Amino acid sequence: MKLLLAYASRKGSTRDTIEKMGERLTDKGFEITVTDCDEVHDVSDYDGIIIGSGIYKGMWLPAAETFLRRFSEALGTTPLAAFILCIRILEPDGREHVMTEYMPMHLLEKLNVISLEAFAGQLIASEIEWHERWTLTIRYDGAVDPNQTFDEDYRRWDKIYAWVDEIAEKFREA
Numbered sequence: 001m002k003l004l005l006a007y008a009s010r011k012g013s014t015r016d017t018i019e020k021m022g023e024r025l026t027d028k029g030f031e032i033t034v035t036d037c038d039e040v041h042d043v044s045d046y047d048g049i050i051i052g053s054g055i056y057k058g059m060w061l062p063a064a065e066t067f068l069r070r071f072s073e074a075l076g077t078t079p080l081a082a083f084i085l086c087i088r089i090l091e092p093d094g095r096e097h098v099m100t101e102y103m104p105m106h107l108l109e110k111l112n113v114i115s116l117e118a119f120a121g122q123l124i125a126s127e128i129e130w131h132e133r134w135t136l137t138i139r140y141d142g143a144v145d146p147n148q149t150f151d152e153d154y155r156r157w158d159k160i161y162a163w164v165d166e167i168a169e170k171f172r173e174a
């Protein structure tokens, strides 16, 4: 079974996450292609898609949304699993908030989405430029100041791999 794993990532945590997902799925016998959303020209060769995006200003990165738009018709009923990495999920109402506010449902609802998930990402203060710091301060929609609050790799690999195992089964069933 051939899967395309496409990512949109600015700081690298989503790319790194999807690469590790790919390794796990390879071990499970899937044939995996991992690529930047911008580099995808054709999706017809795949039995399933995983798309992952980092969240910036409360939205998917443009490359990931463009991927959904560009291939909406070509994907047809191809099963698609989607995930985001973000930090808002770390706040008390986080999961509910990001699942309702951060997902481009107008694009996703046209596709055969078999799973939609959100994970805590990575925010390393020393890797953030001054203008990004400013963006975070004014555009972040949580209760805390993210620049003062988050400075870590928050990815929980047990949760991420549990999701991979779950969608592997769903791809096989689909």
Ligand SMILES: Cc1cc2nc3c(=O)[nH]c(=O)nc-3n(C[C@H](O)[C@H](O)[C@H](O)COP(=O)(O)O)c2cc1C
Binding pocket: 008, 009, 010, 011, 012, 013, 014, 015, 053, 054, 055, 056, 057, 058, 059, 085, 086, 087, 088, 089, 120, 121, 122, 123, 128, 132, 133, 135, 136, 139, 140, 141
């Ligand atoms: C400039 C900037 C804006 C961000 N905006 C948000 C946001 O609005 N909500 C959120 O939950 N996380 C936000 N984040 C956190 C990122 O989603 C998180 O760091 C993610 O892991 C980044 O993915 P990437 O490393 O693949 O680019 C922001 C991070 C930066 C640097």
